[in-house]
Ligand SMILES: CC(C)(COP(=O)(O)OP(=O)(O)OC[C@H]1O[C@@H](n2cnc3c(N)ncnc32)[C@H](O)[C@@H]1O)[C@@H](O)C(=O)NCCC(=O)NCCS
């Protein structure tokens with residue numbers, strides 16, 4: 001009995017950390033319906049990718065999440081993580097024919113896997129509080145410098161033009177939306193006993209309601225971002241996925257997202273990260 005509980009609480013290996021990242025990205029992809037995003041059965045607001053594109057990308061990225069966890073365990077500097085992330089981005093683009101399926105997650109989940117690796121090297125399990133602290137201690141300064149670099153990507157440029165908090169600024173702040181909104185929302189949904197699809201949908205909407213998602217901003221401007229945030233707030237205020245008309249309302253919101261070509265890709269990445277935290281817990 002004692003042996004079993006010791007095994008259950010061992011610090012994870014890089015293999016386990018990386019495998020949980022791949023599974024968490026699959027958790028996000030599997031959620032259906034979800035507004036404007038790619039699911040196993042529809043393309044949302046995207047005409048250049050579908051679930052197969054995502055699966056090819058996932059397959060190409062499996063080794064990356066293990067490698068970046070190993071780098072974290074070895075105490076690597078931020079530049080080494082960045083090189084590893086850039087190489088992974090190149091593999092993703094080669095696997096998808098040049099389509100951006102997982103850029104946000106390569107960055108966000110990559111940093112989280114590195115933090116989990118650093119904790120595991122000290123024999124610690126990756127709890128949310130320890131992960132946030134480790135990220136700040138090991139790479140916080142470099143991330144703050146990184147966040148000042150002007151972006152050449154459409155989302156990053158929209159964020160700076162519109163005065164929004166970019167993906168790299170969110171990282172420099174220690175992923176407040178992940179740790180203060182997504183993770184508590186998923187934990188709360190689980191405590192209420194919601195089935196997985198409902199728990200994930202409520203978590204996704206909780207994130208959409210507060211995140212400066214640069215994918216939404218680049219596709220729909222400030223108006224699109226604010227429309228999405230208000231729709232998510234209203235959905236949750238009406239009882240969320242578990243409300244009698246929850247799925248119907250979510251489908252109607254999804255239809256309007258597609259009509260406006262809106263896709264909350266940053267929120268999808270944050271949901272995947274919350275699924276990873278749960279798998280690591
Ligand atoms: C830093 C990155 C994310 C670029 O960010 P930038 O702000 O320039 O671009 P952009 O706004 O388009 O965001 C990229 C992706 O992040 C996600 N995202 C969007 N908004 C947000 C947000 N507010 N918070 C979190 N994620 C978001 C989306 O999926 C989006 O596609 C990244 O592409 C990069 O530089 N990669 C190379 C280095 C790397 O991957 N390193 C990994 C380990 S450190």
Ligand SMILES: Nc1ncnc2c1ncn2[C@@H]1O[C@H](COP(=O)(O)OP(=O)(O)OP(=O)(O)O)[C@@H](O)[C@H]1O
Nearest residue numbers: 037038100101102103104105154215265266268269
């Ligand atoms: N299920 C999903 N469906 C769509 N996007 C997702 C999904 N999960 C995560 N994302 C994130 O959304 C981003 C892709 O969004 P998008 O295609 O709008 O970005 P882009 O390549 O910057 O812009 P565009 O294609 O509009 O020129 C990826 O970085 C990815 O991390």
